[in-house]
Amino acid sequence: MRRTGAQIVWESLIREGVEVVFGYPGGAIMPVYDALLDYPIHHVLVRHEENAAFAADGYARASGKVGVCMATSGPGATNLVTGLACAMMDSIPVVAITGQVPSHLVGTDAFQETDVTGVTLPITKHNYLVTDVRDLPGIMKEAFHIARTGRPGPVLIDICKDVQFASTEFDYDAIQVRLPGYRPRVRATEDQVRQAIQLINSAQRPLILAGHGVILAGAHDELQAFAEKGNIPVCTTLLGIGSISESHPLNLRMMGMHGEAYVNQAVQAADLLIALGMRFDDRVTGTLSTYAQEAQIIHVDIDPAEIGKNVIADIGIVGDVKHVLAQLLPHVEYRARSEWFARIEEWRKESLRRDILARNNDNSLHVPYVIDQIRRSINGGQVTIVTDVGQHQMWAAQYFRHLHRNRFLSSGGLGSMGYGLPAGIGASFARPDEEIWVIAGDGGFQMSIPELATVVQERRRLKIAVMRNGYLGMVRQWQELMHGKRYSAVSISCPDLVKLAEAYGIMGMRAEKRAHVAEVIAEARSHPGPVLIDFVVEQEFNVYPMVQPGKALHEMLRRPVAEEALQEA
Amino acid sequence: MPLVDHSKNGTESTHVLVALVENKPGVLTRVASLFRRRNFNIESLTVGHTDSPEVSRMTIVVDASKTNVAMVERNLFKLVNIIDVQDVTHAPAVMRDLALIKVRSEGQARFEIMQLVNVYRAKVVDICAESMIIEVTGPESKVNSLVDMLRPYGIIEMVRTGLVAMVRGSGYWTGLPPEDGNGMAEEELTPAKTLGM
Numbered sequence: 082m083r084r085t086g087a088q089i090v091w092e093s094l095i096r097e098g099v100e101v102v103f104g105y106p107g108g109a110i111m112p113v114y115d116a117l118l119d120y121p122i123h124h125v126l127v128r129h130e131e132n133a134a135f136a137a138d139g140y141a142r143a144s145g146k147v148g149v150c151m152a153t154s155g156p157g158a159t160n161l162v163t164g165l166a167c168a169m170m171d172s173i174p175v176v177a178i179t180g181q182v183p184s185h186l187v188g189t190d191a192f193q194e195t196d197v198t199g200v201t202l203p204i205t206k207h208n209y210l211v212t213d214v215r216d217l218p219g220i221m222k223e224a225f226h227i228a229r230t231g232r233p234g235p236v237l238i239d240i241c242k243d244v245q246f247a248s249t250e251f252d253y254d255a256i257q258v259r260l261p262g263y264r265p266r267v268r269a270t271e272d273q274v275r276q277a278i279q280l281i282n283s284a285q286r287p288l289i290l291a292g293h294g295v296i297l298a299g300a301h302d303e304l305q306a307f308a309e310k311g312n313i314p315v316c317t318t319l320l321g322i323g324s325i326s327e328s329h330p331l332n333l334r335m336m337g338m339h340g341e342a343y344v345n346q347a348v349q350a351a352d353l354l355i356a357l358g359m360r361f362d363d364r365v366t367g368t369l370s371t372y373a374q375e376a377q378i379i380h381v382d383i384d385p386a387e388i389g390k391n392v393i394a395d396i397g398i399v400g401d402v403k404h405v406l407a408q409l410l411p412h413v414e415y416r417a418r419s420e421w422f423a424r425i426e427e428w429r430k431e432s433l434r435r436d437i438l439a440r441n442n443d444n445s446l447h448v449p450y451v452i453d454q455i456r457r458s459i460n461g462g463q464v465t466i467v468t469d470v471g472q473h474q475m476w477a478a479q480y481f482r483h484l485h486r487n488r489f490l491s492s493g494g495l496g497s498m499g500y501g502l503p504a505g506i507g508a509s510f511a512r513p514d515e516e517i518w519v520i521a522g523d524g525g526f527q528m529s530i531p532e533l534a535t536v537v538q539e540r541r542r543l544k545i546a547v548m549r550n551g552y553l554g555m556v557r558q559w560q561e562l563m564h565g566k567r568y569s570a571v572s573i574s575c576p577d578l579v580k581l582a583e584a585y586g587i588m589g590m591r592a593e594k595r596a597h598v599a600e601v602i603a604e605a606r607s608h609p610g611p612v613l614i615d616f617v618v619e620q621e622f623n624v625y626p627m628v629q630p631g632k633a634l635h636e637m638l639r640r641p642v643a644e645e646a647l648q649e650a
Numbered sequence: 651m652p653l654v655d656h657s658k659n660g661t662e663s664t665h666v667l668v669a670l671v672e673n674k675p676g677v678l679t680r681v682a683s684l685f686r687r688r689n690f691n692i693e694s695l696t697v698g699h700t701d702s703p704e705v706s707r708m709t710i711v712v713d714a715s716k717t718n719v720a721m722v723e724r725n726l727f728k729l730v731n732i733i734d735v736q737d738v739t740h741a742p743a744v745m746r747d748l749a750l751i752k753v754r755s756e757g758q759a760r761f762e763i764m765q766l767v768n769v770y771r772a773k774v775v776d777i778c779a780e781s782m783i784i785e786v787t788g789p790e791s792k793v794n795s796l797v798d799m800l801r802p803y804g805i806i807e808m809v810r811t812g813l814v815a816m817v818r819g820s821g822y823w824t825g826l827p828p829e830d831g832n833g834m835a836e837e838e839l840t841p842a843k844t845l846g847m
């Protein structure tokens with residue numbers, strides 16, 4: 082059948098199972114938006130293109146499908162950049178479609194022309210400039226294939242306006258994707274399995290480091306079975322939260338810069354690290370020269386360029402975590418490792434004594450308390466937590482017990498403020514019946530306030546909790562600890578959030594004292610529509626433990642504890 | 651000139667990678683962007699046609715004392731348009747660099763230079779009253795050596811192509827590895843459906 086370029090875009094999306102697109106129209110993409118009227122795909126009009134990319138990212142994380150965003154040429158496309166960089170860093174399958182000036186004007190600095198394939202080259206897994214409509218169907222199919230296979234990532238398709246008008250023969254099913262240079266490896270070799278098993282079964286103090294790759298591969302069952310069969314403790318990266326339940330006795334929880342002290346102590350004392358779908362980010366390792374000095378390392382990742390990038394692996398396995406774990410599982414043997422578990426338990430007790438929530442006589446309203454109250458209210462139920470970036474993000478990771486699979490969505494690698502609300506909107510389309518909490522700080526939230534209008538227009542029932550401390554909290558914390566409390570450009574004012582909510586037609590609430598928190602959370606949860614809660618929290622409060630830059634993982638800065646509190650415990 | 655060349659190519663730490671790439675617009679940009687982005691230090695990069703119109707070939711020289719060669723190789727392979735990458739440093743391979751050298755050659759110097767050209771099996775490709783252009787092909791060390799010999803006469807300008815390399819023997823490198831059963835099979839190309847479900 083014969084179709085125009087604009088029609089081919091939607092026909093292809095439908096065949097790829099796309100139900101929702103996040104976008105913003107403009108001159109160079111108008112033919113595509115015109116054709117949209119004829120196709121059963123829901124388009125969500127965001128208020129800024131960056132949030133279209135974040136929403137597509139949130140949708141992809143929550144659904145496991147490819148998220149799609151759309152923008153016009155020039156400013157529309159450049160606004161996508163932060164969202165695409167975020168998806169690139171966190172390996173999220175996103176397809177971005179942008180309009181481009183007509184092909185005969187490319188390179189002439191035409192109105193709203195930007196070299197978008199050039200701009201996005203380092204922040205996409207691959208990208209395309211389409212100047213001939215006959216190439217478009219194949220490129221659409223390739224783009225989805227590349228975005229979701231191997232190590233997933235964002236793919237951008239920049240389509241010249243004349244291509245959108247032109248027509249060609251279209252038979253999507255007949256297209257053969259031919260990518261001779263794209264051959265992701267999924268399985269370990271027999272040699273690698275044998276060597277890995279030898280290390281695993283002879284290790285005294287092994288530790289599994291579970292990363293985002295476990296979730297992306299859907300290897301939750303395999304991870305749990307592997308850990309249980311070998312009796313091996315697991316800790317997770319920030320994005321590995323949700324790979325295995327935090328109620329599982331083998332799950333020590335999050336490691337790294339703001340991981341619990343006992344988890345980092347375990348990493349430093351382990352004699353074998355089994356790294357699964359994680360990339361030894363600097364926020365995970367601290368100073369590399371002092372990282373896990375006693376450990377041999379088995380590193381499993383689908384991306385060969387991750388093996389040996391930051392740490393030297395004794396056994397590097399390029400493969401899909403799900404397949405590799407299935408290969409290893411039959412050969413793993415149970416070991417009691419009682420001494421190892423006893424050591425970890427000792428460290429854990431020490432950490433528990435220092436827990437801020439274990440403090441008596443503390444009446445201050447701080448974020449850990451708020452997060453804990455949300456957790457208590459939800460009481461084990463399945464909700465999705467979407468965070469912004471900063472202190473609240475770390476506290477949400479630390480203090481919300483993440484029991485369910487892939488229910489913690491956060492901008493990890495890029496750490497892009499402004500992510501929370503739009504990603505929450507995206508996630509809500511993937512999980513229409515699930516309660517979704519967006520947790521943000523007053524800095525990041527103010528980057529995405531315009532999307533409150535999208536929430537209302539699209540009838541999203543998000544529960545938006547803003548932790549308002551009047552500071553860019555994480556930057557302030559660094560300035561306090563590393564710049565001698567010389568606060569520079571971190572004090573931030575905020576509009577009256579209750580009135581703001583009302584202006585947008587959203588229920589607004591405020592909690593300023595501990596006594597109000599539980600009540601406000603309960604009311605927000607029972608309200609059928611979207612809610613914006615203004616939590617007025619302690620202004621100068623730090624995330625602990627903290628591994629400062631240049632320090633070893635076990636040299637973390639711990640929360641100062643009053644002497645009497647330690648004696649009480 | 652002997653057909654088998656056992657001379658060293660450059661310094662000990664020099665590694666030579668060859669890559670087969672799809673002959674598509676922007677591939678060179680992707681490679682160059684990768685080197686900059688990852689802070690890879692590249693000595694030379696040459697690109698040219700192969701026997702297939704769909705495939706181009708790159709030869710990349712990396713100084714291993716400055717840059718992790720394995721990471722260069724893996725990151726190149728990661729690019730969608732790169733069909734395959736080989737490190738041929740330790741393979742039996744022919745490696746050649748071509749240089750055009752414009753050198754001052756007045757009076758007696760002309761005859762001395764002509765003798766050098768003969769010794770190095772180079773060619774004089776242009777000659778005028780004050781200078782000549784010499785074309786020399788060979789491993790980098792040989793070209794370096796001739797350049798050193800010519801320098802005292804006064805090199806006016808010079809251009810070098812950068813190294814190209816090819817493994818010896820009758821093997822034909824398609825860039826596609828023999829199927830070892832560890833690659834991605836067709837049925838596995840669909841994404842994990844279990845994500846969070």
